[in-house]
Amino acid sequence: SQQGEEDPQALSIQEGENATMNCSYKTSINNLQWYRQNSGRGLVHLILIRSNEREKHSGRLRVTLDTSKKSSSLLITASRAADTASYFCAPGGANTGRRALTFGSGTRLQVQP
Amino acid sequence: DARVTQTPRHKVTEMGQEVTMRCQPILGHNTVFWYRQTMMQGLELLAYFRNRAPLDDSGMPKDRFSAEMPDATLATLKIQPSEPRDSAVYFCASGPGGTxxxxxxxxGDGTRLSIL
Structure with a gap:
């Protein structure tokens, strides 16, 4: 299975603080994707980092990837109440063939105004 | 912005009834996925299609669930007969070509299904 496991399960911070979420996986990957899910909505793709990249930025998001440790982290800087959501990682396998993404349980982020 | 459209958004029905959920993928996307999300199991992949052909439906209970793509603009997920344990949010997703x-x-924003 290429399912990622997010950690922590839940995170509560104050607006303006940074939020860091981690993802671990077990198999070799071509890339790793992060998604956000707001309450009552579908998942939204945030960022994709390839296996030959170590860090990637998108606005207030910073993703790192350490393939030697089979882990990734998502950092949200200067968090806002609107960042309150669940965050999921999805590793994309090296031998993808016809395999689809699978998702873990996610990290529930609560940003207090 | 192009988006995946799912109908209905909410469905409440009695046990034993047939349920049909529909999905309109983003135009030009040739891969369509069906997921089910519950508090206990999280997000589970049920089935997915590429170019309208089923690639993997191993996550789907075959005895009561069926997934089809009658054409490139419509994917359906049917449950017959429905059971209370099928209550969940069902998501459709689409993706462009490639691996x-x-x-x-x-x-999409899902179909919230409640089976009484």
């Missing part, structure tokens, strides 16, 4: 797990997926 499936190397492409971002675009999700």
């Amino acid at each position: 499936n797990s190397n492409q971002p997926q675009h999700f």
Whole structure:
């Protein structure tokens, strides 16, 4: 299975603080994707980092990837109440063939105004 | 912005009834996924299609669930007969061509299904 496991399960911070979420996986990957899910909505793709990249930025998001440790982290800087959501990682396998993404349980982020 | 459209958004029905959920993928996307999300199990992949052909439906209970793509603009997920344990939010997602797990997926907002 290429399912990622997010950690922590839940995170509560104050607006303006940074939020860091981690993802671990077990198999070799071509890339790793992060998604956000707001309450009552579908998942939204945030960022994709390839296996030959170590860090990637998108606005207030910073993703790192350490393939030697089979882990990734998502950092949200200067968090806002609107960042309150669940965050999921999805590793994309090296031998993808016809395999689809699978998702873990996610990290529930609560940003207090 | 192009988006995946799912109908209905909510469905409440009695046990034993047939349920049909529909999905309109983003135009030009040739890969379609069906997921089910519950508090206990999280997000489970049920089935997915590429170019309208089923690639994997191993996550789907075959005795009561069926998934089809009658054409490139419509994917359906049917449950017959429905059971209370099928209560969940069902998501459809679509993706562009290429290797499936190397492409971002675009999700609809789901069908919230309640079986009484």
